[in-house]
Amino acid sequence: MRAGPSQEEIRRHNLGALLRHVHLSGPTSRAELTSRMGLNRSTIMALTADLTAAGLVREELPRETGRAGRPSLVVRPESARVYVFALDVGVDRLVAARVGLGGAVLDRRETARRRGPFSLEETVGPLAAFARQMHRRTRPDTVCVGVAAAFAGGVAQGDGIVRFGPNMGAADVPFGEEMARRLALGLPVAVGNDANLAAMAEHLRGVGVGCRDLVYLHGDVGVGGGVIAGGTLLGGHQGFGGEVGHMVVNPEGRRCGCGSRGCLEAEVGERALLEAAGRFGSQIGREAVRAVVSAADRGDVVAQAALSRVGDWLGLGVANLVNVFNPEMVVFGGMLREVYLGSAAQVRSRLNLDALPASRERLRLRTTALGDDATLVGAAELAFAQVLADPLEVLARAGS
Amino acid sequence: MRAGPSQEEIRRHNLGALLRHVHLSGPTSRAELTSRMGLNRSTIMALTADLTAAGLVREELPRETGRAGRPSLVVRPESARVYVFALDVGVDRLVAARVGLGGAVLDRRETARRRGPFSLEETVGPLAAFARQMHRRTRPDTVCVGVAAAFAGGVAQGDGIVRFGPNMGAADVPFGEEMARRLALGLPVAVGNDANLAAMAEHLRGVGVGCRDLVYLHGDVGVGGGVIAGGTLLGGHQGFGGEVGHMVVNPEGRRCGCGSRGCLEAEVGERALLEAAGRFGSQIGREAVRAVVSAADRGDVVAQAALSRVGDWLGLGVANLVNVFNPEMVVFGGMLREVYLGSAAQVRSRLNLDALPASRERLRLRTTALGDDATLVGAAELAFAQVLADPLEVLARAGS
Numbered sequence: 001m002r003a004g005p006s007q008e009e010i011r012r013h014n015l016g017a018l019l020r021h022v023h024l025s026g027p028t029s030r031a032e033l034t035s036r037m038g039l040n041r042s043t044i045m046a047l048t049a050d051l052t053a054a055g056l057v058r059e060e061l062p063r064e065t066g067r068a069g070r071p072s073l074v075v076r077p078e079s080a081r082v083y084v085f086a087l088d089v090g091v092d093r094l095v096a097a098r099v100g101l102g103g104a105v106l107d108r109r110e111t112a113r114r115r116g117p118f119s120l121e122e123t124v125g126p127l128a129a130f131a132r133q134m135h136r137r138t139r140p141d142t143v144c145v146g147v148a149a150a151f152a153g154g155v156a157q158g159d160g161i162v163r164f165g166p167n168m169g170a171a172d173v174p175f176g177e178e179m180a181r182r183l184a185l186g187l188p189v190a191v192g193n194d195a196n197l198a199a200m201a202e203h204l205r206g207v208g209v210g211c212r213d214l215v216y217l218h219g220d221v222g223v224g225g226g227v228i229a230g231g232t233l234l235g236g237h238q239g240f241g242g243e244v245g246h247m248v249v250n251p252e253g254r255r256c257g258c259g260s261r262g263c264l265e266a267e268v269g270e271r272a273l274l275e276a277a278g279r280f281g282s283q284i285g286r287e288a289v290r291a292v293v294s295a296a297d298r299g300d301v302v303a304q305a306a307l308s309r310v311g312d313w314l315g316l317g318v319a320n321l322v323n324v325f326n327p328e329m330v331v332f333g334g335m336l337r338e339v340y341l342g343s344a345a346q347v348r349s350r351l352n353l354d355a356l357p358a359s360r361e362r363l364r365l366r367t368t369a370l371g372d373d374a375t376l377v378g379a380a381e382l383a384f385a386q387v388l389a390d391p392l393e394v395l396a397r398a399g400s
Numbered sequence: 401m402r403a404g405p406s407q408e409e410i411r412r413h414n415l416g417a418l419l420r421h422v423h424l425s426g427p428t429s430r431a432e433l434t435s436r437m438g439l440n441r442s443t444i445m446a447l448t449a450d451l452t453a454a455g456l457v458r459e460e461l462p463r464e465t466g467r468a469g470r471p472s473l474v475v476r477p478e479s480a481r482v483y484v485f486a487l488d489v490g491v492d493r494l495v496a497a498r499v500g501l502g503g504a505v506l507d508r509r510e511t512a513r514r515r516g517p518f519s520l521e522e523t524v525g526p527l528a529a530f531a532r533q534m535h536r537r538t539r540p541d542t543v544c545v546g547v548a549a550a551f552a553g554g555v556a557q558g559d560g561i562v563r564f565g566p567n568m569g570a571a572d573v574p575f576g577e578e579m580a581r582r583l584a585l586g587l588p589v590a591v592g593n594d595a596n597l598a599a600m601a602e603h604l605r606g607v608g609v610g611c612r613d614l615v616y617l618h619g620d621v622g623v624g625g626g627v628i629a630g631g632t633l634l635g636g637h638q639g640f641g642g643e644v645g646h647m648v649v650n651p652e653g654r655r656c657g658c659g660s661r662g663c664l665e666a667e668v669g670e671r672a673l674l675e676a677a678g679r680f681g682s683q684i685g686r687e688a689v690r691a692v693v694s695a696a697d698r699g700d701v702v703a704q705a706a707l708s709r710v711g712d713w714l715g716l717g718v719a720n721l722v723n724v725f726n727p728e729m730v731v732f733g734g735m736l737r738e739v740y741l742g743s744a745a746q747v748r749s750r751l752n753l754d755a756l757p758a759s760r761e762r763l764r765l766r767t768t769a770l771g772d773d774a775t776l777v778g779a780a781e782l783a784f785a786q787v788l789a790d791p792l793e794v795l796a797r798a799g800s
Contacts (some may be wrong), residue, residue: 010405154758163758213637227724229634229641236726237613240759241629246723248716248754251650260719260754316648319660323646324627324724326636354648354660358554358563359640 031072077102084383087149096130099380118170128182146383148190150375157239160191167222197378199226207369219336223265267313276306289335293342311343315350322355333368431472477502484783487549496530499780518570528582546783548590550597550775557639560591567622597778599626607769619736623665667713676706689735693742711743715750722755733768
């Protein structure tokens with residue numbers, strides 16, 4: 001049980017709420033902030049003044065108003081000055097980006113990752129080098145307020161330790177700590193599961209904006225998921241919530257990397273599709289998946305049967321998630337985007353069979369709006385979380 | 401985005417928080433409230449004075465302190481004066497109870513319900529009669545602050561309309577509205593899904609106290625579930641979240657009442673167990689389930705095989721939920737309590753096979769602490785929700 005907040009806590013809450021608003025919605029007039037936040041004009045002015053003094057926002061006249069009278073000043077995030085580093089450790093690639101307040105990617109580096117055993121050094125090394133390169137190119141008056149990484153594996157809440165990553169061979173890796181040491185920015189590195197962060201990204205900036213109950217399904221070698229329930233990311237007791245790829249849909253089915261049988265991942269992941277299409281081994285990755293979908297489009301019956309089989313299991317998995325979560329939207333990302341687009345009728349038909357009518361009648365099925373950068377965008381939002389929760393405190397610690 | 405609260409909102413929040421504390425934890429000394437709520441003594445005194453004046457709590461000297469010096473006054477909920485009606489529409493019974501602030505059942509009426517098609521009149525009629533009988537027996541200075549019902553079916557958020565109840569034949573029944581009309585207490589009747597309310601009850605007053613991530617599984621004719629995620633009940637977009645009984649675990653499996661095949665409900669519900677034990681038709685209900693478990697205990701190989709089969713599917717269902725939710729605890733209620741106790745080894749063995757090690761290593765499997773009254777206790781908590789959110793407002797409306 002928590003008691004109500006003090007005046008100072010309310011001020012900090014409001015500073016964060018205002019900053020969060022311009023961060024997510026972009027430049028906003030004082031008049032609109034007044035109405036959206038339900039505060040009076042003088043409070044908005046005072047909050048804006050504090051954030052301006054801290055160098056987090058600036059106020060300017062709008063370009064054109066089209067209205068008579070004195071225009072309301074527009075509050076704009078200091079995107080060029082305040083930034084975070086967002087990192088993405090995927091199965092096939094490593095990405096580092098410098099992302100400005102407001103969400104713009106200011107700079108970006110990427111390298112391919114060879115599939116195979118996970119090496120901490122081969123992961124942390126290139127990412128740290130990318131961050132240093134980008135850091136050197138920043139102007140002296142810029143300030144880094146956070147660092148976060150998306151990781152294709154299970155990440156324990158709080159400590160940035162990767163507990164499992166069956167498709168990368170990672171287990172109990174102190175990734176966050178080592179990354180922070182190598183970056184030497186004096187900032188901790190928050191780490192999140194890739195699909196969880198992608199779900200958050202689609203919820204905040206993608207196809208799921210305004211949608212408080214959303215399931216994001218990501219496919220690559222593995223299948224991961226992220227669940228937004230009532231506007232909040234489902235973490236679970238230790239942070240491993242949302243591992244929907246290891247929901248068993250076919251107890252008599254294919255062996256899964258986790259040791260079980262018939263997991264959603266085993267039935268709809270990259271390997272399941274390529275094997276069903278008789279193409280496993282010759283090609284791998286997204287291109288190989290796209291090749292199956294376009295072969296099916298051209299009438300290749302083997303490819304069509306493969307997509308139909310995988311789409312059927314995908315539909316069953318989605319039906320289970322619809323019954324369990326009653327989401328407003330299910331979003332397909334990674335190779336599942338291609339699979340869904342190539343087998344939407346099959347997915348829908350299975351869904352109609354296995355999902356409760358009341359739970360599916362308002363359901364929307366969508367593909368990712370942010371594409372493969374959903375995880376990176378999610379990592380940036382995780383990195384911004386602290387400064388949005390308590391802007392002045394974080395800025396003070398960042399030494400500006 | 402919401403702005404921070406006003407002083408008056410903080411006061412109301414604190415009044416609710418204090419009342420909630422004594423409601424859930426029982427009589428509490430001012431000193432302990434001061435430390436638990438993180439407020440100073442004078443604030444606690446003022447809040448307690450307001451709640452005392454409203455007749456919601458009273459202060460008294462503790463029976464014995466065992467310490468020297470002036471003892472801290474104990475704040476006690478006015479359990480005999482402030483109450484709610486809690487209703488339970490189960491498959492086999494109808495229950496109405498008068499529950500005092502603090503959670504004590506002050507009065508209670510119950511009648512058996514014949515399984516079969518749902519009749520609004522045959523449900524609302526007896527419950528309204530029970531409530532009237534109990535109401536007549538209250539003292540003149542008592543006040544009813546809420547009414548809520550648990551219903552064995554899917555209930556749409558907010559409007560109390562039962563959208564589906566495949567095991568009771570209910571569909572689109574305006575149960576809350578009709579119940580409120582018949583009670584004529586001038587109060588709305590909140591309605592919740594029975595398993596969702598039971599989950600909340602176990603979280604607040606049962607085996608899951610202090611546990612913020614919990615899955616409750618209830619079995620009768622049907623199998624329902626309630627999920628507490630991060631301390632909050634998972635509702636989903638329309639309120640149908642947690643229908644884990646319709647998660648397909650065996651696509652080649654038994655037909656389910658929902659029209660699908662191999663749902664958890666179809667594989668582990670009452671009928672699945674009784675049919676596997678060759679006992680379907682002769683007996684039904686909890687007694688029949690108990691008879692199978694005790695036959696297995698006595699060495700009946702058919703009963704043992706039936707429990708083993710059902711325990712295996714139950715273990716698979718639990719494994720899926722563990723991977724999806726990463727809960728701290730799974731609680732078995734209804735006939736699933738008996739099934740779990742009779743097949744715990746099977747459930748554990750399947751769990752070890754299909755649940756991710758990181759997600760299950762801290763998992764606790766437990767049986768309900770509240771038994772068949774979990775739904776009723778949950779309904780009472782739903783009925784108290786308003787007065788705990790804003791004590792003075794609700795009391796003013798109740799006309800005290």
